[in-house]
Amino acid sequence: MNLSNLLNKKFILFDGAMGSMIQKENINTLPELLNLENPHLIRSIHKKYIEAGADIITTNTFGANNHKLKKYNVDSDLIIKNAIEIAKSVQKNNLIALDIGPIGRMIEPMGKMTFDESYEFFKKQVIAGEKYGADLILFETFSDIYELKSGILSAKENTKLPIFATMTFSDDKRTFTGTDIKTMISVLEGLNVNALGINCSLGPDKMESLVDKLVKYSSTPIIVQANAGLPDYQNGNTIYNINSNEYNEHTKKLMNKGIQIIGGCCGTTDEYIRKLNNSRKQIPFKPVFDKNYSFISSYSKTYDVSKNIHIIGERINPTGKKKLRQAIIEENMEYITNLALKQKEEGAEILDVNMGVPKIDENKLMIKSIKEIQKLIDIPLQIDSTNIEVIDNGLRYYNGKAIINSVNGKKNSMEEIFPVIKKYGAMVICLTLNEDGIPETMEKRLQIAKNIENTALKYGISKKDLIFDFLVLAVSAQQNELYNTLSTLSYVKNTYNYNTTLGVSNVSFGLPNRKILNRTFLAMALQAGLNLPIINTSSQDMIDTINSYKVLANIDKDCKKYISIYSEQKEEEIKNETL
Amino acid sequence: MNLSNLLNKKFILFDGAMGSMIQKENINTLPELLNLENPHLIRSIHKKYIEAGADIITTNTFGANNHKLKKYNVDSDLIIKNAIEIAKSVQKNNLIALDIGPIGRMIEPMGKMTFDESYEFFKKQVIAGEKYGADLILFETFSDIYELKSGILSAKENTKLPIFATMTFSDDKRTFTGTDIKTMISVLEGLNVNALGINCSLGPDKMESLVDKLVKYSSTPIIVQANAGLPDYQNGNTIYNINSNEYNEHTKKLMNKGIQIIGGCCGTTDEYIRKLNNSRKQIPFKPVFDKNYSFISSYSKTYDVSKNIHIIGERINPTGKKKLRQAIIEENMEYITNLALKQKEEGAEILDVNMGVPKIDENKLMIKSIKEIQKLIDIPLQIDSTNIEVIDNGLRYYNGKAIINSVNGKKNSMEEIFPVIKKYGAMVICLTLNEDGIPETMEKRLQIAKNIENTALKYGISKKDLIFDFLVLAVSAQQNELYNTLSTLSYVKNTYNYNTTLGVSNVSFGLPNRKILNRTFLAMALQAGLNLPIINTSSQDMIDTINSYKVLANIDKDCKKYISIYSEQKEEEIKNETL
Ligand SMILES: [Zn+2]
Ligand SMILES: [Zn+2]
Ligand SMILES: [Zn+2]
CATH class of the missing domain: 3.20.20.330 (Homocysteine-binding-like domain)
Incomplete structure (x- = not known):
């Protein structure tokens, strides 16, 4: 037998x-x-x-x-x-x-x-x-x-x-x-x-x-x-x-x-x-078949990220953040877990965790942070590092199925990351850049995406575990390509049903009144089919946009959550309208 | 000869x-x-x-x-x-x-x-x-x-x-x-x-x-x-x-x-x-051909409304507005022209003009308002009435090519409106409803749109002069159909290249914090292909969304207009970011 x-x-x-x-x-x-x-x-x-x-x-x-x-x-x-x-x-x-x-x-x-x-x-x-x-x-x-x-x-x-x-x-x-x-x-x-x-x-x-x-x-x-x-x-x-x-x-x-x-x-x-x-012997046998869910999870909470939208909180990342950098250096776990708690409270559904501070033991800090955060909160994490050892250990000690941030179209990157993804099970953000950098045109970014998809498949990783990032650049620098980003998003959503993420706030870099650009771009990107917005959840405008989107996109059924959040404002609104 | x-x-x-x-x-x-x-x-x-x-x-x-x-x-x-x-x-x-x-x-x-x-x-x-x-x-x-x-x-x-x-x-x-x-x-x-x-x-x-x-x-x-x-x-x-x-x-x-x-x-x-x-006799003759521009104009300003977006200011409409109603009854032209000037200042590119107050001489008021508004401002107008005589005279005395608001899929409506459109030249908003009311499904609204298009053609009016309104209903009442509205918008844009308009603020009726729903829906609808948002230009959120959209959609080239509007806020922003 x-x-x-x-x-x-x-x-x-x-x-x-x-x-x-x-x-x-x-x-x-x-x-x-x-x-x-x-x-x-x-x-x-x-x-x-x-x-x-x-x-x-x-x-x-x-x-x-x-x-x-x-x-x-x-x-x-x-x-x-x-x-x-x-x-x-x-x-x-x-x-x-x-x-x-x-x-x-x-x-x-x-x-x-x-x-x-x-x-x-x-x-x-x-x-x-x-x-x-x-x-x-x-x-x-x-x-x-x-x-x-x-x-x-x-x-x-x-x-x-x-x-x-x-x-x-x-x-x-x-x-x-x-x-x-x-x-x-x-x-x-x-x-x-x-x-x-x-x-x-x-x-x-x-x-x-x-x-x-x-x-x-x-x-x-x-x-x-x-x-x-x-x-x-x-x-x-x-x-x-x-x-x-x-x-x-x-x-x-x-x-x-x-x-x-x-x-x-x-x-x-x-x-x-x-x-x-x-x-x-009497019952017809039904074989199991591939359901193609894009699951990520903690030990107790699972999302199919291909459905609806899920907010990735971006703030556990020391880039440009003095206090967090200091906390990482000092292994001040309370500071880090507070940041996690706060983001969850604000509406984050997934948390990016990045310990990339030079000269520290990133590997140790990543494991420690993951464990400490998972002690306190139950939402899935996104392990964010450029170091393969950190990614490997992050995945090993993470309790659930995480997202990895990130692989890209470079041969080295894929050879390093994909075996680890396959071994532990994870979803992975795929940046549409390669050895030649970030292509200016969306056509070329899409080609890189296709190449990443095909290479992943050779490692036994199917599309359902890939999340594509078509890379939001500052509109002040690349206005033409930015608009194409959204068309591409919409196109790949309809054509390939890719899971997609975008670091939304990059869009407004270098311009005044960034919050209105960010929130408008967020709404446009969601309409174009963005699944996993990476945002700063402390921005009320962004959260308001997400809450509104969920009503408008029929996710927040019967507007229940929306009403529970905003109903105290209702009376004032009605007063204003009779003006 | x-x-x-x-x-x-x-x-x-x-x-x-x-x-x-x-x-x-x-x-x-x-x-x-x-x-x-x-x-x-x-x-x-x-x-x-x-x-x-x-x-x-x-x-x-x-x-x-x-x-x-x-x-x-x-x-x-x-x-x-x-x-x-x-x-x-x-x-x-x-x-x-x-x-x-x-x-x-x-x-x-x-x-x-x-x-x-x-x-x-x-x-x-x-x-x-x-x-x-x-x-x-x-x-x-x-x-x-x-x-x-x-x-x-x-x-x-x-x-x-x-x-x-x-x-x-x-x-x-x-x-x-x-x-x-x-x-x-x-x-x-x-x-x-x-x-x-x-x-x-x-x-x-x-x-x-x-x-x-x-x-x-x-x-x-x-x-x-x-x-x-x-x-x-x-x-x-x-x-x-x-x-x-x-x-x-x-x-x-x-x-x-x-x-x-x-x-x-x-x-x-x-x-x-x-x-x-x-x-x-020596030069090859080139016949003129149909350019298919969707032009509307005043006497000095013309938009191709199929390109980019154009804001229709909604506020010269007495429905639910006591003061304006009174002004119309009293023929207080200053009140009306001030409303026009204010909307233009706020960013309106087209103004809806509706004189629908019961028991007044709507015909006289419409002609008078059009003439008085055109004395002061040079943006195109949208003549808004349910009375065919008012529409006919509005078009007759309007200086430019106006928009008519509106025809619908009812046989009577089309028989009445289309000959007038053909005679004077105008674009016309086509409401996707008919004798049976507003269909619940988007499929049926699309069928009505097709029927309006085909009927218009029999009057010699081509698609370029039609603007379809797929009718935004309150999300609190029709959440499922609302989301379909945007899919339909996106579909008809890609498939038929229809010009489209939407009365954006209807969406939030009956819910608290309407402005965040309105502005989010506006951004989503623009992304889905809306050409002619009908909005209240006195809402800063809506104007901010439009200004941001124009940057993000590569309309406001090099962000010039955006920077000129918001640059005084820049320093404050930069301060906030270093937190
Ligand atoms: Zn047992
Ligand atoms: Zn002459
Ligand atoms: Zn002459």
Whole structure:
């Protein structure tokens, strides 16, 4: 059996719970230790699932990390070795998934475990998994996407195994640390997992709306492994309240919605899996397809930036800003996070973060700033640097799917940036300049854009993750080309549906009364199809223009937000009008 | 010989001066009286011109109007009767043009002669011209376009004769009363003359730049009849300083530029015409073609409203304005003209004039307002009424080519308005509504626009004179359709190149902080292709937006006007930026 022959071609069936099967035998040790103490039991459980029809069996290694194993004085390598050997001993025409659950400690910023520590625990596990012959890795039952990211990175950087990843959601449609379905998809697809989905916590009856969202937003094969309903404690045993028939009926509903991979979680047994195996033969399989969302996210908030508009706050950038430069030099994090908070309050939906001060450790400052800002606010960030190491580390430690500012049409730039974008998952601002500088004509800028798009594709990065910047120059210097910028914007929007950004305030450089030029240009650019205006959110004129645009462009439905912001001014207005 | 076989098909040759030929004979009476006193002389002059090759000879009737003839106690009808009979007596294969010069009194507002009095003088002449057998009417040597308009209207309303019209220009490229070439073309083409052009005052050597403009802007066959240079007084005789060879060489240059009709004016004789007749056989004829300018004008200022943008000031409209309503009722012209002056100062380039107050004599007030406003300011007006009589009279007494506000897609409206537009020459705002009201969808509004365009064409009115209004409704009421308004605007601009107008401030009705919605919508609409924003020019925000737009859209070249307006604010700005 070969994963690539199955994936997104037919329903893949996982096994059910390991724990519940062990519990049946009334054994009360750490389940992972049974790989050493009672291999026979584990072997028999695998065997039952294989006989029930599972395509993939999951090793008994959910908690097999050196944090959890520490007090038992046993190494994860040994547990995983035995677990895989057991699975292999009964393997027929089925695949073996190395099961990896959370480490069991809270990761930063809520906990004390660092991203790197988490990474190291997982690294031992995934290396062992590959070494002893697992066919794929299943990260499952994660609540914290940041921890999951560290695990996936450890697998990507240390093995060649396919990666499946599932998270566990509460009734409120979020994970314990606040990640929603869209955000999970955004981050996991950025990391290029082979399958993603949800498991545990809820029964299949409570998963319908989550599955609807998965099917709507995921371009990656979708896994669903539900519990057998809610647990009930009877005579010291945990019983789950959905029997195999009910479970089967509910799961069939989910399969009909368009998921690709099924299996069981807590409370399910080979009886459940056998029924699913039967059901999957009766339900038409729908492959997942590319949804082409241009997602960016923090750990809890995701935008499709191709829709509507999203304001990028430009002010965490020391260029020409004395006080900020000083704060960066002094590592005055409070100054930086205040700037972040203020911009969010003013209406920024994404924050550019640039630490480009000469002679400082930009790399360190970028990581620190990202972490400190993400502690306090939940909007996505744009990592802004000319240094590839800074960009790499920024993306590594960022919790979510960021924007990178920027790549350009130079060969060197693309060779440096694109592999990093592909590895971590990010959107990237593409400046339409190249070795010859900024072309004077829009035709040439558009040619550069096309070249960037084609080159990105060779790295496996598609148009949906590119944001083009056709470069606003000062109207006082290049009046003719400036007007072409907007025509080009409008043209590429209609013709190529590119995502676009513009640094709006450049337009007025060198002229008096800059704010009226800026706000007028902003409105024109939005009408021409600008997605991501980079603006100074402390300018009330700019914010007023955005708020008005959202009303006029039918984004602020029924003018609700607009009225809530401006209604105190209403009476005065009406008075003025009767003049 | 038939005019329609000649016009715009080959060079048409007029005769030369009548006065100079008479002067040769040392006769010092009123030339027109010679039709009675010395028909032989006039006959011999016509004969010489016919022998020289003229296609059209001009009757000896330049001053034959009852104002000039009053003191001679002779009626214009008699002079014209004799003049045409003389011309007919020598007619060979040539046409006879009834020559009509200015009345000889200043017309209102500079003089005391009313438009109607002027009309009546001309009416007697043109009726006589047709009655006694002239083939066409030549209005020539006019300085005042308003007087010329009264003449052309008298000819259109009382005869079926073709109309040729020429005006006389000074070195400053304007007529004595300030009309430039573009304005002359705009008004005369609006009145549907069969040929238009320039004559007298200048020699052909000084006419090159005027002819360049004629060729650039006229869609009507172009007449040029230059003087034989500047007059010189020798021995009590007037001598002209360009001889027939020089005259011929200069005129050939003008012919090569693309004029269609030539002839001589003061100082030219049959010798000059003979040479032109020879020359025209050697020069390739270029027919005039439709230039498709969307011209509107006052008597001295013309815009092509399809280019760039032009602000229509909305405030001379009593709807919802108590004070203006009162002023109209009281015929307080000072209040109205002050409103006009103020709007022009604020930046209005066109003024809407609406006198719609119930129970007043709207017709009288409209004529009076137009006349009083035109006395003081020189920008084009937009005549705004729902009453066809008011529109008809407004157009009749307006000095220039106005905009009419408005026609709509109702059958009645089009049947009433289009004939008036065709007769006087005007652009017209076309509201995209019909018998069923304002359609909710933009598709249907566009269908109405197409129907209006097609119906207009049946009346001989082409797209260039139509201005479409896709009707801005309050975003608070029709948010979805409002956004479509801008998409439609953009679409019709790209697809049909329609001229468009919008009453911008309707958009914010019922919402707080209307000015930010209005100014943002204005910028968006301009970007989408709006030509003629109807705005309240007393709103600084709107004017700032327009001024900024003109910079950003490369209309205000090198930001010159912008800098001149806002530069005093520059220093303060720079201070703010260093914060
Ligand atoms: Zn579970
Ligand atoms: Zn003359
Ligand atoms: Zn003349």
